[in-house]
Amino acid sequence: MTQVTLNVNGSAQALELEPDMPLLYALRNHLGLNGAKYGCGLGQCGACTVIVDDKPVFSCVTPCAGLEGKQVRTVESLGSAEQPGPLQQAFIDKQAAQCGYCIAGMLMRAQALLEHNPHPDEQTIREHMSVNLCRCGTHLRIIEAIGLVAAQNRSAA
Amino acid sequence: MNARFLASRRLWIGIAALACIGATGAAMLMWRPAIAPIERPQTFDSLHVQRGARVVEAGDCAVCHTRPGGQYLAGGLPLVTPFGTLYSTNITPDPQTGIGAWSLPAFERAMREGIARDGHFLYPAFPYVHYRRMSEGDIADAYAYLMSGPAVNSPALANHMNFPMNIRPLVSFWNLLFLHGEPLKAATEQSASWNRGRYLVDGPGHCAGCHSPLNLIGAEKSGEYLAGGSVDGWEAPSLLGMARRATPWRQDQLVRYLRAEVVEGHGTAAGPMRPVSLSIARLPVSDAQAIADYLLSLPGESSVSEVHPDRVSAGTSDLHSGALLFASACAGCHASAAPMRMIDGRPALAHTSALQSSSARNFMKTVLEGIPANPGEPGPVMPPFAASLNNDQLIALAAYLRQQAQPDKPWTDLTSTLEAIRQEAK
Numbered sequence: 001m002t003q004v005t006l007n008v009n010g011s012a013q014a015l016e017l018e019p020d021m022p023l024l025y026a027l028r029n030h031l032g033l034n035g036a037k038y039g040c041g042l043g044q045c046g047a048c049t050v051i052v053d054d055k056p057v058f059s060c061v062t063p064c065a066g067l068e069g070k071q072v073r074t075v076e077s078l079g080s081a082e083q084p085g086p087l088q089q090a091f092i093d094k095q096a097a098q099c100g101y102c103i104a105g106m107l108m109r110a111q112a113l114l115e116h117n118p119h120p121d122e123q124t125i126r127e128h129m130s131v132n133l134c135r136c137g138t139h140l141r142i143i144e145a146i147g148l149v150a151a152q153n154r155s156a157a
Numbered sequence: 158m159n160a161r162f163l164a165s166r167r168l169w170i171g172i173a174a175l176a177c178i179g180a181t182g183a184a185m186l187m188w189r190p191a192i193a194p195i196e197r198p199q200t201f202d203s204l205h206v207q208r209g210a211r212v213v214e215a216g217d218c219a220v221c222h223t224r225p226g227g228q229y230l231a232g233g234l235p236l237v238t239p240f241g242t243l244y245s246t247n248i249t250p251d252p253q254t255g256i257g258a259w260s261l262p263a264f265e266r267a268m269r270e271g272i273a274r275d276g277h278f279l280y281p282a283f284p285y286v287h288y289r290r291m292s293e294g295d296i297a298d299a300y301a302y303l304m305s306g307p308a309v310n311s312p313a314l315a316n317h318m319n320f321p322m323n324i325r326p327l328v329s330f331w332n333l334l335f336l337h338g339e340p341l342k343a344a345t346e347q348s349a350s351w352n353r354g355r356y357l358v359d360g361p362g363h364c365a366g367c368h369s370p371l372n373l374i375g376a377e378k379s380g381e382y383l384a385g386g387s388v389d390g391w392e393a394p395s396l397l398g399m400a401r402r403a404t405p406w407r408q409d410q411l412v413r414y415l416r417a418e419v420v421e422g423h424g425t426a427a428g429p430m431r432p433v434s435l436s437i438a439r440l441p442v443s444d445a446q447a448i449a450d451y452l453l454s455l456p457g458e459s460s461v462s463e464v465h466p467d468r469v470s471a472g473t474s475d476l477h478s479g480a481l482l483f484a485s486a487c488a489g490c491h492a493s494a495a496p497m498r499m500i501d502g503r504p505a506l507a508h509t510s511a512l513q514s515s516s517a518r519n520f521m522k523t524v525l526e527g528i529p530a531n532p533g534e535p536g537p538v539m540p541p542f543a544a545s546l547n548n549d550q551l552i553a554l555a556a557y558l559r560q561q562a563q564p565d566k567p568w569t570d571l572t573s574t575l576e577a578i579r580q581e582a583k
Contacts (some may be wrong), residue, residue, distance in 0.1 A: 041489050042489045043540035052545070064485075066547045130532070
């Protein structure tokens with residue numbers, strides 16, 4: 001076991017972990033943050049996507065060791081069921097979830113894009129989101145939901 | 158006095174004459190006429206167009222002349238060179254922004270001499286040094302194919318070349334030094350396949366553009382043909398002596414590697430070689446076989462022998478943390494029992510050319526950038542780890558995996574290589 005301090009959603013968490021534990025397991029099993037999902041375990045589907053500093057990463061293949069001093073953000077940081085954040089609200093408005101398993105990862109990858117580029121065009125959204133997979137096939141609604149926030153950002157700007 | 162006056166007058170006349178000769182010479186060297194524009198020819202023999210498609214694929218034209226997300230052959234891809242950044246141009250038959258007004262002689266002059274239709278000098282990033290070795294028939298077929306495609310209006314982007322290379326006529330001096338090749342003639346003592354392979358490698362394929370070291374002004378070093386170079390921060394390995402290495406390439410392995418497949422014992426093409434191999438995969442298999450026949454006939458390296466650094470073993474703490482990191486980040490796909498390893502003969506990492514190379518560069522580039530998916534194309538996909546692993550972790554992982562691949566030859570330049578790569582990525 002090894003001692004690792006993770007900064008998750010703005011609070012520091014001192015954890016005793018197996019030295020080879022990927023971030024996803026620490027989030028779910030040690031911190032009770034069950035938004036990020038285990039999909040393939042291979043960094044190929046994106047269900048586990050979280051943001052580290054300002055980049056989307058696959059938490060299933062990101063070792064906890066080495067994350068000290070970095071800011072980890074999960075879907076729980078975007079809002080709650082009672083008070084969804086703007087991106088979450090857009091996903092609700094566009095009915096972007098079917099089974100919902102991929103959605104936490106989709107939200108975090110989209111969030112990273114919008115923070116970097118507040119009004120991406122559809123082509124940019126498509127390219128950025130292409131690594132996250134939805135088995136139900138709601139990709140078109142997901143792209144619409146992200147486009148909705150991009151348009152809001154544009155009218156706000 | 159008179160005699161002195163005469164002598165001085167002769168001197169001045171001499172200087173003036175020399176200046177005239179110099180100015181004429183410079184003009185002859187640095188000025189090329191425009192070739193009259195034409196109406197875009199409408200019809201070509203379909204056989205020529207089909208053959209031209211194969212030539213354009215073999216020439217990897219689309220690899221540079223199509224930008225990601227852009228329209229086919231409409232240009233706009235940035236090419237970062239030590240002399241500044243260039244943008245590839247539109248080679249669709251649009252008369253204003255493409256090559257729609259180019260006659261065949263204008264196209265052939267560009268391919269063989271690097272001169273645009275209007276007479277301006279093209280930069281040697283466009284591999285006319287190699288294309289000039291192509292046959293007349295292939296160039297005419299490529300022209301037929303390009304002129305038959307859809308015209309896209311896409312103006313050239315402004316290059317950002319550093320002084321003095323932003324002055325195009327200076328390219329004429331480069332040409333004077335390095336533009337010597339002639340169209341290839343068949344070597345009668347070799348097989349037809351070998352000749353075809355040499356033609357593809359030296360002509361349209363322009364392999365040496367990346368796989369030969371370049372001199373200070375960006376020309377291939379003459380004595381080190383295919384001895385290994387670099388491109389876009391990746392090591393383009395030596396193509397010499399491939400049949401006689403510690404882990405030799407068999408002909409069938411090289412053919413499959415060239416066609417973007419995963420090859421047991423060697424791995425798969427990544428980085429800038431990925432689009433090239435996808436391009437070769439669209440050619441008849443006989444072309445990949447020909448390239449392999451030719452490359453495997455090349456003798457081993459002499460001047461560029463493998464680097465044997467002093468034996469410095471990686472620290473045991475690095476190896477231990479490297480093993481833990483492998484378990485954490487890589488084993489899901491790369492462990493010996495991983496299901497991903499059951500697919501099309503994927504080799505142990507230790508056998509890949511990235512881990513066998515004397516430089517850690519390609520290993521690190523692959524881990525940092527991954528192998529992105531090419532929509533619509535088959536092939537392995539690897540996620541990027543640039544945001545998932547810090548520098549210390551990447552170094553520990555590299556030391557651990559190198560120890561398994563080449564226990565006697567640890568990489569000694571890990572920190573500097575990684576710093577250089579991170580710097581280039583900025």
